[in-house]
Amino acid sequence: MSSPAEVVTPALLKNWQVNRDAADKSDRGTVLVVGGARFSPGAAMLAGRAALRVGAGRLTLAVAESAAVAVAVAVPESGAVGLPEDDGVISGERAAKALAVALESADVVVIGPGLDDAEQAAELLRGIGPLLNGSAAVVLDAFALGVLPGLPEVYERWAGRLVLTPNKNEAARLLDADPEADLEMEQAAGDIAARYQAVVALHGLIAAPDGRRWEIPAGNPGLGTSGSGDVLAGAVGGFLARQASPEQAACWGTYLHSTAGDRLSAAQGPLSFLAGELLEAMPRVMAELTV
Template sequence: MPNRSEVITPALLRRWALPVPTGGKEARGTVLVVGGSRFTPGAVLLAGVAALRAGAGVLQLAAAESTAAALSIQVPEALVVGLPETGDGAVAGRPGDPLDGLVADADVVAVGPGLTDIDATGELLRGVLDAAPKQTALVLDAYALGALSHAPDLLVGSGRPVVLTPNLTEATHLLGRDPGDDLDAEAAELARRYDAVVSLYGHIAAPDGRCWREESGDAGLGTSGSGDVRAGLLAGLLSRGAEPAQAACWAAFAHAVSGQRLVPRFGRIGFLARELLDEIPHTLATV
């Protein structure tokens, strides 16, 4: 039987309202973004700022050492830690302290934005999983998904709250084949195989068989850095206390509608990923 997915609408999201934490920033959680390279620090910046715009209370960035000073200036709201690099400028495999301490204390860890070396990313991902308490939510994106495809049982049976955010290329690696036209079914297959919530181009699936789809996304979202924004948006919603499937549905909707809000100013395909960031709070607030 084909998977029957529910369309994500404002009415659905209002019935599935996000937690509204009270108190200080600690009540909205700590997001740690692990990623970047000497040549791709912007991915970490986009994901981190998106997490804050989605409501995270505390932001920490762990990126290639050569980019840390610039990131700390560009994102003054964040604690920024430089990680050892390979000769090619990629983040090295198992940095150890201080990354292990940051992972252990974070509520959400997003791994992948801007990473560039698949082998080093595999070591880094294992290090994060070793250091993260079982209740820590994880968002795996970009090269972290490639690393996961090389170790498909890494999350199975772990009981961890995890969301995977593949694009079609990354879905190909995770599936071991080209995705078919039915992305609802492909997302469901990935969710079952990897025991995680999957958000594939607005098609969301949980391991228990529940499926949703977001239908308002347009071509403009297919722009450099857009996936980093989506990953950070997800992390921020998880940090506020949303459960993985809920966060994935809200993030897919907020990502798409934030793009719609930019169309009158920039056209369907003229806006930049960084311009999505300022639209996120208003989009979430007006559901």
């Protein structure tokens, strides 16, 4: 039987400090964000900046080649890799080959923000699977989640080092359920974790494959805005880069994301804040928890 959900408190997070005193960027890990089709490069940028905001040491953004130069200028703290594309859609198989060198050195790979084609996303995951080094953690979001049920050879390879950050509709797809179904979120999170042997962050609930559960006592409807999920995925990736375990990274990232959203909601109105503003609010929350 699954254990009851543990409430994530500041005290719990303070006990989970991760290489806080690392003096060199190489000690805080390298994050590779793979996404950003021609018409949605901002999603990858939000995820990458979130990873840096929570303390990752190095960042590479892999986006459509037509957007790569602009992305590199817009996020000067990152490196940029241009991915082959067809009419703005990232070409999955060719893109995976173009990522071979970056995948060898990545500590964390966040895949999905800004991808916009299911078939090519599946090809990308298939191609990345055998190229990714054996110790790197993986965060999947957006289109990379929607195609996962048909890729057991991919998620079985990443068992134990995989974090999934679905929304309600993506959770339904991961369970082969009706997207219009009224899912019970805690049950759904646990079922997804068990099926994919992954840590799952779903609507403020975190589930591990072994049945452990955590609940974030924060969050509001304003977080359901464009780009918000990209920020969450990037934040989780940033904590993984700092050598947090998958469940710790999911709890840290979700707590910061939800609490920052609550503060922005109180200051600016429940539906008025932007996902990019979470990037400014999250570090202040993290500073209060770092001792």
